[in-house]
Amino acid sequence: MSESTKVLLLGACDRGGELALAFRRLGATVVAVETCADAAELGRLLDEHSPQYVVATTPDVSVEVLIAAAERDGVEVFPTPRGARLSHDREGLRTLAADELGLPTVPFWFAGSAAELVAVAGHAGFPLAVTPVAGSGAEGRSVLLRSDDIEAAWQVAARSTSSGAPHRVLAESVIEVDDEVTLLTVRTIGQAGPAVHFCEPIGHRELPDGQFEAWQPHAMPLEALDAARSIAARIVNSLGGRGVFAVELLLREAEVYFATVRALPTGSGLVTLRSQRLSQFELHARAILGLPLDTIMISPAAVEISEAGGSVPVAVLAEALATQETDLRLVDGTAVSLATAPDVVRARDRAHRVAAALAGAAS
Known part of the structure; x- marks a missing residue:
């Protein structure tokens, strides 16, 4: 590995430390940044350090920042902006997996309001797992056991949805798995x-x-x-x-x-x-x-x-x-x-x- 190879790690937490060590063992120079709020800040980092690779270490790094990095000549970005976006977009990812790629999934539906969620539950039955479409963790997830649970689940999902993101949920049938x-x-x-x-x-x-x-x-x-x-x-x-x-x-x-x-x-x-x-x-x-x-x-x-x-x-x-x-x-x-x-x-x-x-x- 050339001594000039430089990697910019974004969102460097402890797991980022393990990744930084892995890159350094391969001879790369690593610049680790805990936060990068926007494209302007990223631009300053790219101008200062001139990395060949920009690597997000957590899902908290915004897609907009990764897009800005990918627009720079000579810079490769990981994950790709598309991969990062779909990791945060359950609706887009599930549509890609089930509808475009034909991958097997549990039965699922999307709802954009509490009323639509009522209609989904009436069709799908209970139990139903309800998760905000925006996000990658378990925050905002609820399991519906009866009709009385729907309004509360919708409010929990709405509160956990980041500002500016659409208030939509993924509803999935809960099946017994091994x-x-x-x-x-x-x-x-x-x-x-x-x-x-x-x-x-x-x-x-x-x-x-x-x-x-x-x-x-x-x-x-x-x-x-x-x-x-x-x-x-x-x-x-x-x-x-x-x-x-x-x-x-x-x-x-x-x-x-x-x-x-x-x-x-x-x-x-x-x-x-x-x-x-x-x-x-x-x-x-x-x-x-x-x-x-x-x-x-x-x-x-x-x-x-x-x-x-x-x-x-x-x-x-x-x-x-x-x-x-x-x-x-x-x-x-x-x-x-x-x-x-x-x-x-x-x-x-x-x-x-x-x-x-x-x-x-x-x-």
């Missing part, structure tokens, strides 16, 4: 053209206490794995660009449903810090820089993410890390408990022991 899976998909472009590479599936779930657990590999029937990879390849190639895409899928027996996609590393992908030869951050950096990569796993692993509440005393760390093959990192204000083992069951148990020790010390 598993929720992230399929990290890496898109590269080489001499032979675009190519996609798949990491092993990552299973994940919300725990009753609000913590988040993920593990890799998640066992899937071969038929379902083939379907998942086909879905991921089609949506990622449609979004374009290079880098890691976190494709979220729902599994019910051998059936696979597309849920959403994020065009950057994700929380469930933190497990790759221990499970793979190259973590999701290293894969993202290599793909962006056009370097060879692989998605080889070195060990089954698990991660449990919980609120940290600040620094962790050494005595607590000693207790938490007494379990073999475990690690702990503080990322974005949360404690990330990591563990490896000969199999996923033991890896999950070890990660939980670390998280439990932290929770016991905090209580």
